[in-house]
Amino acid sequence: MSTRESMPYDVVIVGAGPAGLSAAIRFKQVAAEQGADLSVCVLEKGSEVGAHILSGAVIDPRSLDELLPNWREDGCPLAEVPVTENHHWVLTATGKRTLPEFLTPPFMHNKGTYTGSLGNLCRWLAGKAEELGVEIFPGFAAAEILFDEQGSVKGVATGDMGVARDGTHKPDYTPGLELHAKYTFFAEGVRGHLTKEVIRTFDLAKDAQPQVYGLGIKELWDIDPALHSPGRVIHTQGxxxxxxxxxxxWLYHQANGQVSLGFVTWLNYTNPYLSPFQEMQKWKTHPEIAAILKGGKRVSYGARAINDGGLQSIPKLVFPGGALIGCSAGFLNVPRLKGTHGAMKSGMMAAEAAVAAILSQREHDELAAYPAAFETSWLHKELSVVRNVVPLVKKFGDFLGSGLAGVTMWLEHFGLKMPFTMKHHPDHESLWRKDLVKPPVYPKPDGVLTFDRLSSVFLSNTNHEEDQPVHLTLKDPNVPVEYDLPLYDEPAQRYCPAGVYEIVGQETGDPKFVINAQNCVHCKTCDIKDPTQNINWVVPEGGGGPNYPNM
Incomplete structure (x- = not known):
């Protein structure tokens, strides 16, 4: 019997991103339409709503139009910058080729989309949710799943506060709080640590392909006004x-003279010496990119893993007592580089199913109406069209694979459905031994256009309570030095975009694996790419991590 304080709700949502907030809003809307007063709360591990939100972002407003039709007139910050230009460049070391827009299917053209800060959109959505009576608790990290006697999910517990690194209680110790619900929605984003447990406990991924990922690294720059063109969207490859x-x-010209620029490295790469962070810095030295940034100033930095698996990697969406929504399930449309509208739509469908179940006097069962709604939705159709794009590029390479992907998208666009769906392989299985590869050459940071990781992390406003248990845990502490170091030169030193991991003492013949957990920006790359799956990311004390102001 737990001695923790508990609070009951009809629905508890873990994560105040676009999926979680849309679910909360839709839940209250539908309940009100039915004349019911149902309760919902949202837990957010960041210090405030939006603190951990990072995206490019060019957003398709289709779900927002469904959820809050008057958003353009209602002060939504997304309405500030509609997309006005769309460019796709194929880069070589010194030049570029522009891909004509007519070669890509119409849904790739960004017509009717908007560019801006996803974090600010979430802050606005949170205000709309609270107007409807949604309770939002920022700074409270869901740390534990609660089960009833039948094995159904009955809610979550927040993490204890004030626990020292050695496990003892500090003077400000406060035990976690239990939040009980008829249904619990997991909207943690990519590779959520509770989502992993739910998927494993209920074997939700048994009929799905492995989820695969990319690491997106983003910077915000204030640029020369003469070079700024609000609404201009550029994507590059090569x-x-x-x-x-x-x-x-990507490079998006957004409001207030800023550009959002970022680089995505798919995490199936083979060279253990590759550094996604340094690939991003190197990309900025391209003449076409450097020309846009000339005279500008970098003002923010962040990183986040993204789901690349598509339709075939979406696990079973429901289990007794809850549902997976948003990037916890993986609704990103990779060729469009858009996931917000899919995340929002998934939350809305789950919310509608939950209201119907609760009003039917049901609780803790499976919300079968949610996956049924997804199967017949525009979202399912959209993801089906692009389901083979990522595996084609991975199998046949950037040039031939992109061409084949384009052909399949056009055929699917015209209703000629491909009679196959290609498979994925887990990202952590792709690394080659260090003796089989050549380390890439990366330029030294100049502090003007290119930078090191520690100065970058400083701009993310990342902060963790120093004396708390390390949230980057090792299943076997000997693996990094005894296995990963001799085989792969310990790739965590390079795939982490925040400088969390390092090997010290090699010069003296006594190598040690050091975890600088205070640098962690919660991107989840280590949890994904570690070749032995030895690193397990668990949630730190609530309120820690990055504090993105405008990402």
């Missing part, structure tokens, strides 16, 4: 990534 890696980049 250089600097070579034959052993795939990915792409």
């Amino acid at each position: 250089w600097p990534l070579g034959d052993d890696a795939n990915g792409g980049s």
Whole structure:
């Protein structure tokens, strides 16, 4: 019997991102339409709503139109900058080729989309949710799943506060709080640590392909007003990534003279010496990119893993007592580089199913109406059209694979459905031994256009309570030095975009694996790419991590 204080709700939502907030709003809307007063709360591990939100972002407003039709007139910050130009560049080391827009299907053209800060959109959505009576608790990290006697999910517990690194209680110790619910929605984003447990406990991924990922690294720049064109959208592919890696980049001209720029490296790369962070810095030295940034100033930095698996990697969406929504399930449309509208739609469908179940006097069962709604939705159709794009590029390379992907998208666009769905392989299985590869050459940071990781983390406003248990845990503490170091030169030193991991003492013949957990920006790359799956990311004390102001 737990001695923790508990609070009952009809629905508890873990994560105040676009999926969680849309679910909360839709839940209250539908309940009100039915004349019911139902309760919902949202837990957010960041210090405030939006603190951990990072995206490019160019957003398709389709779900927002469904959820809050008057958003353009209602002060939503997304309405500030509609997309006015759309460019796709194929980069070489010194030049570029522009891909004509007519070669890509219409849904790739960004017509009717908007660019801006997803974090600010979430802050606005949180205000709308609270107007409807949704309770939002920022700074409270869901740390434990609660089960009833039948094995159904009955809610979550927040993490204890004031626990020292050695496990003892500090003077300000406060035990976690239990939140009980008829249904619990997991909207933790990519590779959520409770979502992993739910998927494992209920075997939700048994009929799905492995989820695969990319690492998106983002910077915000204030640029020369003469070079700024609000609404201009640029995507690139090609250089600097070579034959052993795939990915792409973006540069979006947003409000207030800023550009959002970022680089995505798919995490199936093979060279253990590759550094996604340094690939991003190298990309900025391309003449076409450097020209846009000339005279500008970098003002923010962040990183986040993204789901690349598509339709075939979406696990079973429901289990007794709850549902997976948003990037916890993986609704990103990779070729469009858009996931917000899918995340929002998934939350809305789950919310509608939950209201119907609760009003039917049901609780803790499976919300079968949610996956049924997804199967017949525009979201399912959209993801079906692009389901083979990522595996084609991975199998046949950037040039041929992109061409084949384009052909399949056009055929699917015209209703000629491909009679196959390609498979994925887990990202952590792709690394080659260090003796089989050549380390890439990366330029030294100049502090003007290119930077090191520690100065970058400083701009993310990342902060963790120093004396708390390390949230980057090792299943076997000997693996990094005894296995990963001799085989792969310990790749965590390079795939982490925040400088969390390092090997010290090699010069003296006494190597040690050091975890600088205070640097962690919660991107989840280590949890994904570690070749032995030895690193397990668990939630730190609530309120820690990055504090993104405008990402």
